[in-house]
Amino acid sequence: MSRVCLTRVQNEDVCGAIEFCFNEAVTEDLLKEVRKILIKPNLLNSSPAHTGVTTDLRIIESLIVILREKGIKEIVVGEASFEDTEKVFNALGVYQLEKFGAKVVNFEEDKWVKVESPLKLALKHFHLPKTLLDSDLIISAAKMKTHSDTGVSLSLKNLIGCIPKSERRVGHIIDIEKTIIDVFSYLIKNKRFLSIVDGIYALEGRLGPAQGNPVKMDLVLAGSDPVAVDAASVKIMSYSPQRIEHIALASRFGLGDMDGLEVVGGSIEGVKRRFEMPPALPSFRSYLLSYAMERFFKKIPYLRFEDRCTGCEACVSSCPIGNIEIGGDGRININEKECTGCMVCIEACREGALDYRVRHERLYGIGRKIYHIRKSMR
Ligand code: SF4
Ligand code: SF4
Known part of the structure; x- marks a missing residue:
């Protein structure tokens, strides 16, 4: 059974909510002998967090502060945006995070290292940034969003931003759901993992992940099983995780637990809301x-x-x-x-x-x- 922590952000106290999640969802073992941590937010474009499109940087800032307090010296925030990454970083003030003790890395300027896909569902191999491969623990700090191709964009879908844009395009052409699992299966087999889902402002509608209606939920979810965290998030959006192909695939390949969830900190029933989703099938x-x-x-x-x-x-x-x-x-x-x-x-x-x-x-x-x-x- 996988533990997922779910908590409300009270009075804009994002750091308090992240600290609570950290204490509830992170076991001592997860950080044991961890030297370097990579935080991967979802910074798709330069839309601010309240539009529901990008991860709230207060979450990243809180994570950096908490991890530094726990003695982690090397913390990297890395992303390759859909638009020009440098412009997005400057517009959102991502480099400001460096004053809290993290290094900000534009994946597009990093060295890409070729890796074999363990499952080869869509891609036989793909490239990952060297900074990511050098890290011991990956934190997928995703946004709670709908997505016109994959139904939702949560902590698994967020990982597609770790491969080069050309390979993302290929993934979309071949099969995006399987591509997500190719990337995720490599990371979960080789790295420790923590998922955070930013539901402070979520995004609903048919046009996600870049457009749609922001929904103020004041929620944060966390857990070391990304499949469980995403499944809990989908339930909060009032849908069955079975309907989301990449979550169901991850569960089928034994990469995480979609069904046996132990939710702490709050109840799914207490916070759920019916999100307007993209149509299940294309017209x-x-x-x-x-x-x-x-x-x-x-x-x-x-x-x-x-x-x-x-x-x-x-x-x-x-x-x-x-x-x-x-x-x-x-x-x-x-x-x-x-x-x-x-x-x-x-x-x-x-x-x-x-x-x-x-x-x-x-x-x-x-x-x-x-x-x-x-x-x-x-
Ligand atoms: S087609 Fe181009 S990339 Fe391929 S082997 Fe010839 S020179 Fe190299
Ligand atoms: S177009 Fe794409 S799939 Fe076809 S040969 Fe070139 S790289 Fe391979």
Whole structure:
């Protein structure tokens, strides 16, 4: 049974709420021999915390103060925002956290280290920031939000921000729910873990995670089992964790406990509220459109300029699904059937040897012309 602490933030005393959660949810063992801690907030863009989009920095500040008091000397706050990370950090005042004794790291400027995906549900391998890999304990300090693709964005979904943007794009194309589990399974198997969910201002609506209606809940959740913390958060949003595919997947693979929750500090029933969620399934029209795009107009990379190819294999190692091989003749082979069309290999080729073609290019061209004519007539 996994312990989840849930508490109200009284009179804006965020530090008091975090301290309470810490005392209730963190066992002595969790911090034993921990030298370096990485805190990963959700700073998707520069919207302030009261919009329901980004993690409240008072939570991060409180965590730093508490961890310093407990004798942790190396604390890093790391993130790669959806927008320009440096601009987001400056707009939100993230560097101010350094005066409390933490280092702020823009993952985009960190060294990316390639790791094998333990489960290989969507990605065979992916990259993580060196700063994260050097840490003993990861704290996913997430926001309580709805998400148009995954239903919710909580402490598991927050981890997608630990991989490069190009791989996030690939994950969204292949299967975002499985990509979340690929990243999470690596971290939970190799690191100690703590999840915090910021429900001071949560976000509801169909357009999450970047837009929607902020909801003042004045809640914070914490626990060392991220699956349990996310399951409790979904229950507070009045839905079954079974409906959220990545939470159900994590539970099925034994990465955490979705059902047996021991909730302390408050009751789910006492704080739950029905959130307006994105529709469970895409509309028939959007489904048809994405099927047609995939079926008829898929982008497929190919070696356009053979003379430029140096055989460096950068494209081979960049392909997240291991879809490129070097043949006996030294030429690269791309498996068209399995290719997701993510274009990561084209970005990886510094020689500009690769290009792409669109399946049924003429039909695609006609479709685009019709689209632009219709748009100009609106
Ligand atoms: S990255 Fe470019 S140059 Fe290197 S092997 Fe691939 S196609 Fe050739
Ligand atoms: S071959 Fe290129 S476009 Fe296809 S999946 Fe691999 S990286 Fe993506």
